[in-house]
Amino acid sequence: MASPTDLQGRHIVLGLTGGVACYKAAELTRLLVKAGATVQVVMTDAAQQFITAATLQALSGRAVFTSQWDTREPNAMPHINLSRQADAILVAPASADFIAQLAQGRAGELLALLCLARPVQTCPLLLAPAMNREMWSHPATQRNVAQVAADGAVVLGPAAGDQACGEVGDGRMLEAAELLDELVAFFQPKLLAGRSVLVTAGPTFEAIDPVRGITNHSSGKMGFAVARAAAEAGARVTLVAGPVHLPTPRGVRRIDVVSAQQMADAVLPLAPEHGFFVATAAVADWRPVQVADQKLKKDRSAGAPTSPPPLVLTENPDILAAVARLPAGQRPWCVGFAAESEHVVENARAKRLRKDVPLIVANHGPSAFGSEHNTLVLVDAQGATELPRGDKLTLARALVAELARRAPEVQR
Ligand code: CTP
Secondary structure, three states: OOOOOOOOOOEEEEEEOOOOOHHHHHHHHHHHHHOOOEEEEEEOOOHHHOOOHHHHHHHHOOOOEOOOOOOOOOOOOHHHHHHHHOOEEEEEEEOHHHHHHHHHOOOOOHHHHHHHHOOOOOOOEEEEEOOOHHHHHOHHHHHHHHHHHHOOOEEOOOEEEEOOOOOEEEEEOOOHHHHHHHHHHHHOOOOOOOOEEEEEEOEOOEEEEOOEEEOOOOOOHHHHHHHHHHHHOOOEEEEEEOOOOOOOOOOOEEEEOOOHHHHHHHHHHHHHHOOEEEEOOEOOOEEEOOOOOOOOOOOOOOOOOOOOOOOOEEEOOOHHHHHHOOOOOOOOEEEEEEEEOOOHHHHHHHHHHHHOOOEEEEEEHHHHOOOOEEOOEEEEOOEEEEOOOEEHHHHHHHHHHHHHHHOOOOOO
């Protein structure tokens, strides 16, 4: 979820064209405003058949523009004024007809006119197509979409799924929250463009029997935030996640695992194809030597109090240390996390040397697990630097900036 400052100071022109997905534009307006943006809504005639300007005015707090002949603008040029003020124009929904107009450079209505009149270097255009699947897959639409993309527009989606017409397929507009994430990501500096990041996240679960196991309180939030921040920064991201119920950040490839051994088996073959490895997972140190294939039952035969079954543990592979031991050329630039309950920096220093990694990110585990906020200390060969306390996404973005700064030599 975006924070209230993610779009602070951004002025967005939100264009609506004709389509049932106009109902999602109301929620999108709310989310953009909550993320700190000012939103100027512009609607085509067709959009007004689906939702009223009054709704969008109420949600955006600004009078909606619907016509190039709007007399409110002293110079009678709303297409110039609106496009000069905007940090971006987002058209959601973008209908097949509207995309066709853009492809041809037509300017019959205010919204198409201001897209054409926008300064392309400073005012990006983002389109969220929404239409029936046959319309989307029609060669004319595909041709037009390719043309507008070649002309510099950013095309977001569409998604596949149930459609208002009852059919199922490609053409659904992305959800409002997804469009917000896309816009927030769009504005992030592309510090890791061309780079790749492998992230582990969450706890692991070590089975005792089919219904019980050993795990910990890690929520996975920090690792998911790192994966999202790296993707926003332009990196190709693979996220290997233990058992958590968190949504996959947009654009991130996710591999779900349960146990530490499964996490190691997923990570080790992938590590050499990534430039960075960020190990945020709270991997269980030990697992039961034997996993019972049936639920362990209390033995009541003697009629006396039951004695618990012995739990014999063995050590799990150390994934971070194993990646850090890969030969040069196959070894990504490694970052470990250290969740400590006391002597945070001292323990992190020792862990960095033990695991032989350039950077350990230390935090106070008990107060960070499950929380939205965290305090991170970066521990490297030079010393310890504390990042300002913040929400996990803000910290993850700061960490991504540190990676880009500290490891400019990483080229993949
Ligand atoms: N880690 C790992 N594989 C393990 C254990 C830890 O990849 N089997 C990684 C974690 O993802 C983290 C770092 O190593 O990045 C430190 O994890 P932590 O549990 O704090 O360290 P341990 O080596 O387990 O040390 P200890 O539990 O004794 O503090």
